[in-house]
Structures are given as structure tokens and as C-alpha cells.
Amino acid sequence: LDDLEDRSIEILGRTYSIAKVEVTTTTDNMKITFISGDKSTSMEEGEQREFDISGVTYEVEVIAITDTGTPYVQFRVDDYVTNKMKDGDTERLPSGLEIGLRDILPNEAGDVTNDIVGFYLGANKIEFTDTNYTNTAYYSTGAKINDESIGANGEVKLEASEGTNFKLSTISYIYKVDGVDGNAYIPPGECLT
Secondary structure, three states: OOOOOOOEEEEOOEEEEEEEEEEEOOOOEEEEEEEEEEEEEEEEOOOEEEEEEOOEEEEEEEEEEOOOOOOOEEEEEOOEEOOOEOOOOEEEOOOOOEEEEEEEEOOOOOOOOOOEEEEEEEEEEEEEEEOOOOOOOOEEOOEEEOOEEOHHHEEEEEEEEOOOOOEEEEEEEEEOOOOOOOOOOOOOOOOOO
């Protein structure tokens, strides 16, 4: 579903890019990874720049982008070198800042430009998984935020159909309130979204 990747979608007032869509048609499984962040940018392999996030300056260098096999990228942020990252991956830096990979654009042989990576600093990642995209039921434990499961309270429904083209028709998420009676305490001056 490459045509869905890099599309933008608004979730709770924040714009996210679809970083990765994984589908296993033999088992009707689907996982969609959304990435957003404080700073969105693109850099070439070997490029080095400084970014200011919430008053803190980070020096970022793209130290490697592979364009054979599964493409991956490796960053140096200040003195820290990240793991090898693929589309949709995030990593927490020692400072607590998340870096998230939006996409890798490898060059073709003979191109005069370097490989390019799109990424977020101050990244937020949401993953929605559904184990049966052909039915209308919600899948509990199908939501993760920054690699942490929301648990049974977060339910996901991804509806899709196969034919000449694979068609995704619904992305739906429900968060159920904790508690025996299903009630939520809302302090004065606050709201439930």
C-alpha cells in the first residue's frame, strides 16, 4: 500500500504522516504506523544541521542511508548514534527527545544527488493494528503510542477489502474509560477529549 505512505491525516488536532502500512492478506492482518513531531525536515546522507526544539539545540547528522535490501538510516544526534532505523521507526535519545523516521528516498544509480531521509524531531508515533480487516469488529489491544500498548482500553477497527485493488475504507479508534462503572473524573476547568 505504498500509495498510502506519506499521506497526511489529522488525529485529535495534530497532523500525522502515514509512515508505513503492513498487510498480510493470508491472515487479514493490517498495521498502520503514523508519525508526527515538533520539527519535520529532510536531510541528505552526510548532511549535518542544528535544530532548536523547545529552547534546546540538537546537532543532527545523517551518517548512513542504505539503498540496497531493506533501506535504513542511522543518525548522530549530538554524541549519540541511533540504531539502524526503517520507515516508521522511532528512537528515544538520551535527552528524552524522540526521533522518528518518516521516509527514506534512496537515489538511483548514476544520480548526482545523495540519498534523502525525511524525519521528525520530538516525534510522536501511533500504531493501529487490526487482526481481521474484513470484519466490522473492533480489535482490543490494537493501539500503541510511542511503542507503548494502550492495552484493552484502546480498540481499533481497520476495514479494508480486496479485489482488483486493495481498498482501505475505515480507520476507527475507541478509547474506553477505566473503572468499574465506566465513569471518568474530570477536574474543574478540564475536559475529556
